[in-house]
Amino acid sequence: MTDYFEVHERDGAARLGELRLSSPRTTPALVDDVVEDAGSLWSADRELPEGDDAHLTVLPHRAFPGGTAPEVQESFAVDNPDVDYPSAAVVSSEYVSDQGTDAYVLSDVQSVVGHGAALVEAVVNVREAVPEDTALYLSGVATPRNVATLAYAGVDLFDASRATVKGTQGKYLTSEGEYFLEDLEELPCSCPACRTPREEFTREDCVEHNRNALEAELAVVRRRIRDGRLRDYLEGQARHDQWLTAAMRELDSQWEYLEERTPILRDAEISAATEDTLRRVEIQRYADRVTTRYQNRFSAPLVLVPCSARKPYSESQSHRQFHDAIQWRAHLVSMTSPIGVVPQELETTYPAQHYDTVVTGRWSEDEKQFVSEVLRRYLERNDYPEIVAHVPDEGYRDIVSRVEDELDLEVTYTVADHPTDDESLANLGDALAGRPAYRKREREHNTVRAIADYLLGDGAGDDLFEDITTTSRYPRIQVRDAEETQLATMVPQYGTLSFTLEGARRWVDSDAPTKRVEIDGFVPHGSVLAPGVVDADEDIRVGDEVVVEGPKAFGVGRAEMFGREMVESTRGIACEIRHVEEK
Amino acid sequence: MSQPTPDVYEQGKGMDAHNKVMREIRSRKERSYDPHEPTRVWLDEDNTPDGVKRSLTIILNTGGCRWARAGGCTMCGYVAESVEGGSVSHEALLDQIDVCLEHEAENADEPAPLIKIYTSGSFLDEREVGAVTRDAIAETFADRERMVVESLPDFVDREKLADFTDRGLETDVAIGLETATDRVRHDCVNKYFDFADFEDACEEARAAGAGVKAYLLMKPPFLTESEAVADMISSIERCADVDGCHTISMNPTNVQRYTMVDELYFSDGYRPPWLWSVAHVLRETADVDAIVVSDPVGHGSDRGPHNCKECDDLVQKAIKDFDLRQDPTVFEQVSCDCEATWEAVLEHERGYNQPLTR
Numbered sequence: 001m002t003d004y005f006e007v008h009e010r011d012g013a014a015r016l017g018e019l020r021l022s023s024p025r026t027t028p029a030l031v032d033d034v035v036e037d038a039g040s041l042w043s044a045d046r047e048l049p050e051g052d053d054a055h056l057t058v059l060p061h062r063a064f065p066g067g068t069a070p071e072v073q074e075s076f077a078v079d080n081p082d083v084d085y086p087s088a089a090v091v092s093s094e095y096v097s098d099q100g101t102d103a104y105v106l107s108d109v110q111s112v113v114g115h116g117a118a119l120v121e122a123v124v125n126v127r128e129a130v131p132e133d134t135a136l137y138l139s140g141v142a143t144p145r146n147v148a149t150l151a152y153a154g155v156d157l158f159d160a161s162r163a164t165v166k167g168t169q170g171k172y173l174t175s176e177g178e179y180f181l182e183d184l185e186e187l188p189c190s191c192p193a194c195r196t197p198r199e200e201f202t203r204e205d206c207v208e209h210n211r212n213a214l215e216a217e218l219a220v221v222r223r224r225i226r227d228g229r230l231r232d233y234l235e236g237q238a239r240h241d242q243w244l245t246a247a248m249r250e251l252d253s254q255w256e257y258l259e260e261r262t263p264i265l266r267d268a269e270i271s272a273a274t275e276d277t278l279r280r281v282e283i284q285r286y287a288d289r290v291t292t293r294y295q296n297r298f299s300a301p302l303v304l305v306p307c308s309a310r311k312p313y314s315e316s317q318s319h320r321q322f323h324d325a326i327q328w329r330a331h332l333v334s335m336t337s338p339i340g341v342v343p344q345e346l347e348t349t350y351p352a353q354h355y356d357t358v359v360t361g362r363w364s365e366d367e368k369q370f371v372s373e374v375l376r377r378y379l380e381r382n383d384y385p386e387i388v389a390h391v392p393d394e395g396y397r398d399i400v401s402r403v404e405d406e407l408d409l410e411v412t413y414t415v416a417d418h419p420t421d422d423e424s425l426a427n428l429g430d431a432l433a434g435r436p437a438y439r440k441r442e443r444e445h446n447t448v449r450a451i452a453d454y455l456l457g458d459g460a461g462d463d464l465f466e467d468i469t470t471t472s473r474y475p476r477i478q479v480r481d482a483e484e485t486q487l488a489t490m491v492p493q494y495g496t497l498s499f500t501l502e503g504a505r506r507w508v509d510s511d512a513p514t515k516r517v518e519i520d521g522f523v524p525h526g527s528v529l530a531p532g533v534v535d536a537d538e539d540i541r542v543g544d545e546v547v548v549e550g551p552k553a554f555g556v557g558r559a560e561m562f563g564r565e566m567v568e569s570t571r572g573i574a575c576e577i578r579h580v581e582e583k
Numbered sequence: 584m585s586q587p588t589p590d591v592y593e594q595g596k597g598m599d600a601h602n603k604v605m606r607e608i609r610s611r612k613e614r615s616y617d618p619h620e621p622t623r624v625w626l627d628e629d630n631t632p633d634g635v636k637r638s639l640t641i642i643l644n645t646g647g648c649r650w651a652r653a654g655g656c657t658m659c660g661y662v663a664e665s666v667e668g669g670s671v672s673h674e675a676l677l678d679q680i681d682v683c684l685e686h687e688a689e690n691a692d693e694p695a696p697l698i699k700i701y702t703s704g705s706f707l708d709e710r711e712v713g714a715v716t717r718d719a720i721a722e723t724f725a726d727r728e729r730m731v732v733e734s735l736p737d738f739v740d741r742e743k744l745a746d747f748t749d750r751g752l753e754t755d756v757a758i759g760l761e762t763a764t765d766r767v768r769h770d771c772v773n774k775y776f777d778f779a780d781f782e783d784a785c786e787e788a789r790a791a792g793a794g795v796k797a798y799l800l801m802k803p804p805f806l807t808e809s810e811a812v813a814d815m816i817s818s819i820e821r822c823a824d825v826d827g828c829h830t831i832s833m834n835p836t837n838v839q840r841y842t843m844v845d846e847l848y849f850s851d852g853y854r855p856p857w858l859w860s861v862a863h864v865l866r867e868t869a870d871v872d873a874i875v876v877s878d879p880v881g882h883g884s885d886r887g888p889h890n891c892k893e894c895d896d897l898v899q900k901a902i903k904d905f906d907l908r909q910d911p912t913v914f915e916q917v918s919c920d921c922e923a924t925w926e927a928v929l930e931h932e933r934g935y936n937q938p939l940t941r
Contacts, residue, residue, distance in 0.1 A: 040934035042771055042805040043764070043814065063934035065805070067850025069843070075600035076770065090935045105935045111851040140936025161931035165940055168923040169891075203923060 004056070004086035004102040005135045005156075006571040010542055010561075011225040012281065013127070013154035013251070013261045017135060019103075021086055022053040027135060028151040028221055030142070030214065031056060032159040035088075041078060051085030056157075058105055059083070061090035066111020068092065088137060093122035096129045103135040103157060113141040113150075116246025123153045124257045132561070133530070133569035144175045144213040149244040151221045152234050153251055154261075158218070160211045167207030175217050176240040181206055189213065228268040235274045245276075252279040259285065260562050263542035264455075265350040265494040272338045272357035278370050280338075282351045287340045287370075291377035293453045294343060295461075297446045298331040300438055301386035303428070304375075306396055306419060307336035311353035312475075314344070321420050322390065325428040328437040330388065333378075335396055337367040340374030345450035348475055349495025350543075363395030372399040379407055388412045388431045392419055444470040448479050448490060451497055452512070455545065460512035479503070497545060501579045504547050504556035515540045515559070517566060517575060519550035527576050530561065530569035538563045546575055555580030601773035602654025605843055609651070612841045616644055618675040622661075622703065624683045626691055628907065629699070630874050631729060632794070632829050633753070635907050638697035641683045645711040646670045648704035650735070650775065656761075657773050657804055660839025661703035673716045680723055696728035701757065707738035714743075721746040729753040731796060736760075736776055736784035744791035754793040755830070758784060761800040763818035771803035773843075778821070785827035796830040797822045801864070801877075801888075802856040803836060804844050807932040808925075808939075811856055815864045823871035830874040835861050835888035837881040848886070854938035855881075855888045858898040859925040862914045865902065869911040876906040885941070891921035 009016040017027040021034055037058045038049040046060035059080050064073045073095050080089045080099045088103035093112065096104070104126055112118040126136060137157035138150060143166070147158060166173055170181040174188060187194040187201065193208035194201070224230040238244040251258060262281040270282060277283060296302075303326060308316035313334050314323070326332065332344040342352045379387075389400045389411050397413065404411045414427035445468060449461025456464070465479060468487070472478045475492035487503030490496075499507060508514055518535040519528055528548060540546055540563035548555040557577040559566075566574040616622070622642040629638040648655060671679075687695065700720070704711050712720075724730060730752045739756050747754040760781050761772045768774045785795045799818050802811035815833055822828050835856045838848045847853035861877050868875055879902060881887025883895030890898060897917045904913045924940065932939040 037933055040805075040807070040810065042934065043767060043807075043810040045766065058933075058935070061934055063805070063937070065847055065850070065852030065937060067847040067852040069600070069604040069846065071600040071603050072597075072843075075596040107935045108850075108852065109936055110938060114851075139933060140931070140939050159931075159936075161927075161936060161939060164931060165924055165927045168921075168927045169940075170920070203920065207927075 002102050002131060002133045002570045003084075005133060007133055007561075007565075007569075008572070009226060010261060010263065011228050011230045012152065012258060013123075014152050014221075014225050014230050015154070015156060016222060016225045017156050019056065019086070019135060019157070021056065026222060027156040028147070028158065028218055028225075029156075030160055030211075030218065031137065031157045032161070035137075035159070048081055048083075051083055051087065053085060056086045056088055056103060057083070058088045058090060059101065061105075061107075063090050063107035064092040064095075066108040068108070070094070088135075091126065093125050096126050098130055101134065103137050104130050105137045105139060109138050109141055113138070113146065114243055116243050116248075116250045119150075119243075119247050120153060120250040120254060123155060124254050127154050128257065131568040131570070132565040133571050142214060143178070144173050144210070144217040145177065145241055146244055147214060147217050148175075148221050148224075148230070148234055149238050149247050151218075151225070152230055153247065158214075160214055163210035163214045164207050167210040168203055170203050170206060171210075172206055173210045173213055175213065175220075175237060191216070228263070228266040229271075231280060232268075232271040232273075235271075235276050248276065249279070252276070252281075255281075255284075260541070260564065265496060265543040266354065267493070268354070270351050270355040272355050275364065275366050278338045278366060283338050283340075286349075286351060287374045289454050290341060290343070290346065291374060291381060293458045293460075294346065294450055295453060295458075296331055296343065296382040296384070297449060297461075298438060298442070299385070301330045301388055301432065301435060302382075302384040303330040303332050303432075304341075304387070304389045304391055304396075304400060305332060305334050306391050307334045307339075307342070309356075309359065311355075312347040313342070313353075314347060318420050321425060322428065325425045326432060327429075328439075328443065329432040329435040331384070335371060335375065335391065335399065337363065337371055337395075340371055341378050343450065345447040346454060346495060348490075348492050349451060349454055352495065361394040363398070368395060368399055368402075372402045375399060376403045376406055379403060379409065386412070386431075388414055388428065390414045390419055390424070390428050441470065444474060444477050447474065448477055448488070448497065451490065451495060455496060456507075456515075457513040460510075463510040463512040464507060481506070494543075496543075498558075498578060499545055499556045501554070501556060501581060504554070504579070508547055508549075513539075515544050515546045515563075517546050517548045517559075519548055519553070521551040523553040523582050524548065524555065524577050524580060527560075527573045528557070530566055530572050530574045533566045533569075533574045536563040536566040536574070540566070548575060548577060548580070552583055553580055554583060597770055598773060598775065601657060601843070605651075605654035605657065605773070608843060608846060609655075609841050618644060618646075618671045619678040619682075620644065621679040621683055624686045626687065626695065629697055630830075630876055630907055630909070631697060631753075632874065633729070636697040636729065637691070637695045638699055639683065639687050639691075639695040640699045641680070641701070643676065643679055643700055643702045643706070643712070644671060645676065645702040645704055645706075648702075649708065649710065651704075655773065657771065657843035658800065658836050658839065659703075660842045660845070670710070673713060673719075676712065676716050677719060680720060684723075694727065697731070698724045698727050698729070699731040699757070701733040705734040705738045706732040707734035707740065707743050707756070709738075717743065718746050721750055721752070725750040725752065727752065729755070731755045731757050733757040733759070734784075736780040739784040739787045741787055741791035744788060744793045748792045754791070755796045756784065756788050756793060757796045757798060757832075759798045759800075760818075760822065761798070761803070762814050763799075763821035764814055767803060767806065767814055771805045772800065781822075782825055785825045789827040793827075794830070795825075795828045796832060797828050799831060799833040801833055801835040801861060804847050804853055805934070807934060807937050808856060808860060809929045809932060812860050812864055812929065815860075816867050819864065819868040819873075819875055820871055823868075823873035823875075828873060830876070831871075833861070833864060833875060833877045835877070835879050837879075837888065838886035851938070854941060855886065857925045857928070858882060858888050858890050858895060858902070859922055861888060861902055862898055862905075862917075865905050866911045866914050869909065874909065877902050878906070890925065891919060894919035894921060
């Protein structure tokens with residue numbers, strides 16, 4: 001049972017949590033002042049501590065530092081008592097199991113911090129073994145430079161011990177480095193400690209500064225988690241120490257751990273400014289879904305076009321010009337780094353309209369490889385009577401011709417100099433001469449079906465929306481059945497669908513994979529809290545549309561936790577209910 | 584509620600685990616030694632109840648510690664200093680003594696009044712050193728003033744000690760107690776006896792007219808710096824209170840190869856104690872009724888007790904000075920910026936974040 005820790009917001013593996021002491025603390029945070037160590041059993045026998053609500057009590061422990069042999073860990077393992085105050089259990093990353101405490105303290109912490117792969121392995125091991133709504137505490141390691149990466153990996157609680165010790169050694173810490181105090185002609189900070197004149201600045205002041213810098217960095221981290229933008233920060237900040245960049249990349253290789261925790265939609269924009277962006281879960285997941293779930297339902301030719309800075313693409317100047325030339329006679333697919341390919345139906349779907357990239361016209365080999373791989377897989381799955389590439393030279397054409405060769409396709413290139421010059425646009429129109437235009441209804445039906453494919457699974461669009469009508473204007477398409485009953489609405493901000501109760505029923509009855517949350521015998525209003533969840537599908541992600549069903553209620557809403565988290569957690573909002581009815 | 588502190592030692596589980604791991608670690612060492620050469624021999628000065636004396640220290644190679652063959656202590660790497668076959672003959676042991684006497688003759692003007700014999704085991708264990716050999720060695724040194732022989736408490740026996748006392752030698756048994764805290768000795772050091780056994784050995788030595796020199800270990804694995812300091816202060820106080828125990832040698836752990844401590848050290852899970860901790864303990868216990876000395880090995884190196892490297896030699900010198908004079912003011916002469924770091928470590932290091940610095 002976790003009584004004293006709750007996760008409020010998630011950004012990948014990072015969480016904005018609340019340590020629910022008598023005076024609550026928003027995490028990730030320093031907890032030096034509220035942690036009460038009941039002591040080590042190596043040095044003495046310990047009474048069961050009294051504990052209280054103002055402190056997180058670390059239960060009596062036998063901590064195993066890095067290098068402790070498995071036999072020793074096994075034979076000296078401690079049984080943690082069940083207590084009713086906020087408590088933490090000390091565990092080693094190699095042997096960890098659910099101890100029923102609110103928090104877990106990693107004993108071999110000094111052996112894993114400083115090594116990317118070791119850190120990631122340790123954090124993933126612990127996080128996968130303990131309930132999601134428990135806090136992970138790494139003591140004695142946080143610095144202003146490493147704390148963002150540690151939080152990103154899934155650590156919630158820290159202390160200033162390391163920063164303090166460094167200060168006593170005359171090591172001045174910043175979010176980008178570590179300086180010998182004596183080497184600093186001026187202090188690169190203006191925290192209260194650093195307002196001391198340089199010549200009067202002592203090592204005690206340095207301790208104070210280090211703590212301030214750590215606090216400030218944690219505030220940045222919390223802000224970034226709230227905004228869903230910690231990764232964007234990290235791709236820049238982690239560059240200041242090689243092992244931090246290594247840790248970020250190692251975590252990208254922990255696909256299951258990271259994917260499960262990454263929401264399917266966000267308000268925040270993805271900043272695509274480094275090569276590492278290509279390995280983000282959001283990017284990889286999109287590429288995967290667009291090449292394994294999405295299917296093209298148009299019989300028109302394919303026109304490949306470059307992306308635009310303005311999102312959604314259809315609202316940009318260039319795409320309006322393409323549209324004028326195409327006149328609904330072709331299926332439009334935009335090529336872009338770092339997203340890959342974006343079929344017109346998915347132009348609003350996260351993250352297709354939620355990224356911003358650095359535009360120089362120079363493509364790196366990694367980018368070319370990634371986009372051509374996605375394009376190849378896309379074209380293997382989707383057949384077109386004709387392929388027109390209306391793309392400029394820089395990178396794009398390279399990519400198309402690579403795939404053209406690989407798949408032995410025949411591609412018509414229509415850009416003379418620039419995609420929007422008169423000649424090129426005329427070529428584009430000519431290439432489609434004689435082709436019929438598809439109708440608005442077909443376009444709208446295919447759009448909601450494509451979104452259903454993308455969100456729910458391969459074939460879902462057909463299973464769910466075989467016979468529908470659509471009303472209202474794109475992008476706020478409303479989906480109705482033959483009797484005009486509304487089933488769902490397209491959500492233009494994220495390119496998702498929100499179902500009505502009727503839509504949810506149809507979803508449940510269809511062959512499309514359902515994301516279902518099973519609840520206890522109550523009728524939820526507003527939100528479903530985790531304790532009310534009996535079971536939940538494992539593939540539910542934050543932001544997913546979910547059917548909520550129990551003995552007394554049937555409803556539909558949006559997931560605020562991922563599936564396993566809903567089941568494991570004893571606190572927090574599992575999902576927000578949009579519609580519900582009593583059974 | 585389940586018991587938060589299972590006494591794993593009582594169950595023998597912890598000891599079994601330690602022994603199993605230590606056996607495995609030791610088995611990686613393949614060197615063997617010539618049974619006719621002592622492990623080490625050197626000349627020095629030592630503080631004794633009769634004042635500072637010139638000493639000849641002999642590490643006798645007796646085939647190694649029996650306890651270590653079962654697994655043994657977590658910090659001890661001497662074990663591997665054993666000979667092929669496991670035991671050393673009477674003749675070979677006396678050859679070793681001859682080598683030591685030659686060393687003394689070559690390097691000292693006159694014979695040392697104090698002879699100290701260690702075996703990395705128990706000199707009084709007759710499976711290591713037989714009664715005949717013991718008697719011969721006692722005879723060899725009968726003309727000296729004082730003898731110190733190393734032994735586990737089990738083997739301390741008034742009749743064995745009579746070999747020395749009957750020859751008019753002031754005699755001390757050096758006992759590797761390591762700590763007065765049974766829990767720490769069992770679980771962190773993996774030494775099997777209890778403080779009560781040490782008290783019994785002191786009583787036995789007293790009955791033979793001999794004394795005891797207790798050897799303590801500062802900072803076995805798994806203890807934090809502050810726990811190690813507290814353990815040493817209370818251990819020194821408790822040892823000094825035992826009749827017969829007139830000298831305490833408190834020594835900081837150094838990281839020896841083929842030990843559990845080495846495994847932890849290699850994985851960034853262990854740091855030897857600070858020399859400031861040694862100085863602090865000596866100062867805090869200066870008024871106990873016993874001679875308290877410390878002989879840090881490998882000071883200033885990563886594997887030995889160290890401060891910041893800048894001040895290590897100075898603090899080591901003060902410690903050696905204290906050994907001879909027992910005057911705590913020697914520590915007032917040394918200071919360094921890194922004391923603040925040491926204090927921060929004492930305050931902030933926990934079982935679950937150690938070692939907090941290198």
